[in-house]
Amino acid sequence: xxxxxxxxxxTLRRMGRPATRGRQEILRILAESRLPLSPRDIRDRFPEPKxxxxxxxxxxxxxxxxxxxxxxxxxERSRRYEATGEGTHRHRVVCRACGRIEAFPxxxxxxxxxxxxxxxxxxxxxxxxxxxxxxxxxCRGKERSR
Amino acid sequence: xxxxxxxxxxTLRRMGRPATRGRQEILRILAESRLPLSPRDIRDRFPEPKxxxxxxxxxxxxxxxxxxxxxxxxxERSRRYEATGEGTHRHRVVCRACGRIEAFPxxxxxxxxxxxxxxxxxxxxxxxxxxxxxxxxxCRGKERSR
DNA sequence: GCTCCTGTTGCAACTTTTTTGCGTCTGCAA
DNA sequence: TTGCAGACGCAAAAAAGTTGCAACAGGAGC
Numbered sequence: 001x002x003x004x005x006x007x008x009x010x011t012l013r014r015m016g017r018p019a020t021r022g023r024q025e026i027l028r029i030l031a032e033s034r035l036p037l038s039p040r041d042i043r044d045r046f047p048e049p050k051x052x053x054x055x056x057x058x059x060x061x062x063x064x065x066x067x068x069x070x071x072x073x074x075x076e077r078s079r080r081y082e083a084t085g086e087g088t089h090r091h092r093v094v095c096r097a098c099g100r101i102e103a104f105p106x107x108x109x110x111x112x113x114x115x116x117x118x119x120x121x122x123x124x125x126x127x128x129x130x131x132x133x134x135x136x137x138x139c140r141g142k143e144r145s146r
Numbered sequence: 147x148x149x150x151x152x153x154x155x156x157t158l159r160r161m162g163r164p165a166t167r168g169r170q171e172i173l174r175i176l177a178e179s180r181l182p183l184s185p186r187d188i189r190d191r192f193p194e195p196k197x198x199x200x201x202x203x204x205x206x207x208x209x210x211x212x213x214x215x216x217x218x219x220x221x222e223r224s225r226r227y228e229a230t231g232e233g234t235h236r237h238r239v240v241c242r243a244c245g246r247i248e249a250f251p252x253x254x255x256x257x258x259x260x261x262x263x264x265x266x267x268x269x270x271x272x273x274x275x276x277x278x279x280x281x282x283x284x285c286r287g288k289e290r291s292r
Numbered sequence: 293g294c295t296c297c298t299g300t301t302g303c304a305a306c307t308t309t310t311t312t313g314c315g316t317c318t319g320c321a322a
Numbered sequence: 323t324t325g326c327a328g329a330c331g332c333a334a335a336a337a338a339g340t341t342g343c344a345a346c347a348g349g350a351g352c
């Protein structure tokens with residue numbers, strides 16, 4: 001998804017958009033996070049001076065249309081974002097009891113048969129989003145001991 | 147997901163919660179809709195007198211914990227809900243250009259291999275959510291004719 | 293270096309979405 | 323009939339996201 005071999009700043013410049021501090025920080029923060037983050041989480045992790053929330057939203061929107069960032073829906077109040085890039089396509093499990101989120105690389109992510117069905121409907125498929133819901137080991141333990 | 151052979155009102159009563167008008171209407175509205183609906187959509191489709199928005203939210207929360215309704219994340223501003231029940235497990239394609247949503251039954255929804263990986267992590271898997279993003283036939287057409 | 297132009301940012305106000313508190317009402321059980 | 327729990331409406335608030343505007347920053351051209 002992320003343009004070949006190019007680093008994010010280059011992609012930005014290629015699109016005629018400067019790689020400002022705010023944008024670079026967002027990309028760094030997301031790249032360093034194990035989990036997708038909400039706009040608020042992202043702002044919280046900014047070193048001082050923190051940007052305005054509006055700026056974070058605007059930059060996320062931009063980075064997202066450039067494909068440097070993507071939103072992940074974990075059925076919460078707010079959206080979360082993650083950095084795109086080599087080997088970053090992931091699927092996630094969310095524990096319905098405690099909210100814990102685990103990621104696992106989508107190594108053999110074979111949804112091609114399904115995508116094929118969709119293409120037959122005339123759609124172009126550019127991406128997908130797959131999340132699992134269940135109960136994490138800890139919460140299963142608590143359940144049993146009641 | 148929906149308890150065997152039981153109808154929604156029975157499930158509600160079994161859980162000690164009355165099947166009030168509001169709850170029955172929500173279930174009917176969702177069952178009749180081709181697409182998942184937002185709380186606002188749902189309220190709009192209520193016959194007069196329309197319930198308060200808070201009531202709709204509260205009932206959706208209840209129905210959702212009872213498993214009669216489930217939320218669908220289509221990466222929009224608000225959540226959407228759909229009725230659960232026999233043969234209603236669906237996957238969806240969302241057109242990134244016009245927002246059009248198409249559903250297709252998840253007939254050969256074989257994610258069992260992935261679920262197996264998750265179980266190996268100690269999780270119980272109770273459900274999943276899979277959405278595709280792309281471009282619908284109409285928008286592809288427009289694209290080309292530019 | 294200075295000027296112009298474009299795009300970015302902060303700030304404040306605002307909209308939309310979702311949640312909460314509270315008083316009233318309803319239906320069932322004692 | 324009385325009491326109680328849960329459901330509902332209403333109002334207020336919290337949370338999330340958006341927009342308009344003025345100030346500002348950085349590169350292109352002089």
